[in-house]
Amino acid sequence: MGQPFHYQYLDVDFGESLQAMTKSLNLVYDSDNLYYWKSIDLSNNTLTGEIPQNMVFLAGLLNLNLSHNHLIGEIPFEIGNMTSLESLDLQMNNLSGSIPQSMSLLYSLEVLNLSYNNLSGSIPTGHQLQSLDDPSIYSGNPNLCGPPLKMSCESPKRDDNNDSNSKHAGDKDNWFYLFIEFGFVVGFLVVFFILLLKRNWRYDYFRMIDSGFNWLHVLTALALERWSAERA
Known part of the structure; x- marks a missing residue:
């Protein structure tokens, strides 16, 4: 079980307008369109633990910003359920594991930032993700591979265990043939000396x-x- 996701509720009177960070921009929502604003911005806090799995059921959420915290664990596997998401910012955390393939289902996604985590594996393919071709959104994750990064996922990794097993198998074969040759030579010499004497x-x-x-x-x-x- 991962550590719980800790945060505090803050009761604020927004008044007639609200300034919020969304799509990497500081936008101001006035009283006329504030009702339609659906966003969670908990960036630049000291949040710990894992991202709650239940968060993927917020299908109407437009903006999710959890950057610059201390979050661990993996990105929720079913994050693709958040079909209305236009902006996702998870940079500067300690997230690990692979990027869920379901993220390719976020057809409304316009802004993505997963930089400076511990993510690994191949970057999912999909029409919407392929349009987000800025490598900087994945920077700081040295174990990620695939477009738009230059690191290819097709380069085979050397398996030291297989190399070691192959070497031992080769040594056994060499000893086997050596014993056969030694036995042949000994047998020939025995017959030769018997016939000689x-x-x-x-x-x-x-x-x-x-x-x-x-x-x-x-x-x-x-x-x-x-x-x-x-x-x-």
Whole structure:
């Protein structure tokens, strides 16, 4: 379980207008359009813990700014449910993990900033995210890869474990063949010295070889004679 998301409620009388940071701009909402303003701006506080998972059900939210805090954990997996979101600013936190693929469903998103966190993996693809092609919105996350960043996700990472296993397997094969060659040499020398020292065995051995050659010669001659007869 992650740490709870801590924040304080602040009761403020906005009066006839309100100045708010949205889409990376300081905008002023007057009394006529303040009713339609749907935004959460908790930036530049000391918020800790993880982003609440329930926040993804705020489907009508237009602006979410949680930047410059101490948030940890991952970006909610179902953040794509916030379909009305036009501006999302999560920069300068300690968020980790990958960027959810569902973020590509934020078709209204015009401003995004995920810089200076600990995010990793490939940046999701999608029509709306591809239009946000400024690499600076992902800067400060050295383990991110894919467009619009220059770091490619296709470069294979060296697996030291596989290399080590392959090396051990190769060593075993080398020892196996070495033992086979050693056994062949030893066997040959044993037979050679036995034949060298035992005259009777040596005669019998060569007599057996001669008989073998004679038998092979007879078989070859008979085969050739049969083959010639069939051809005729």
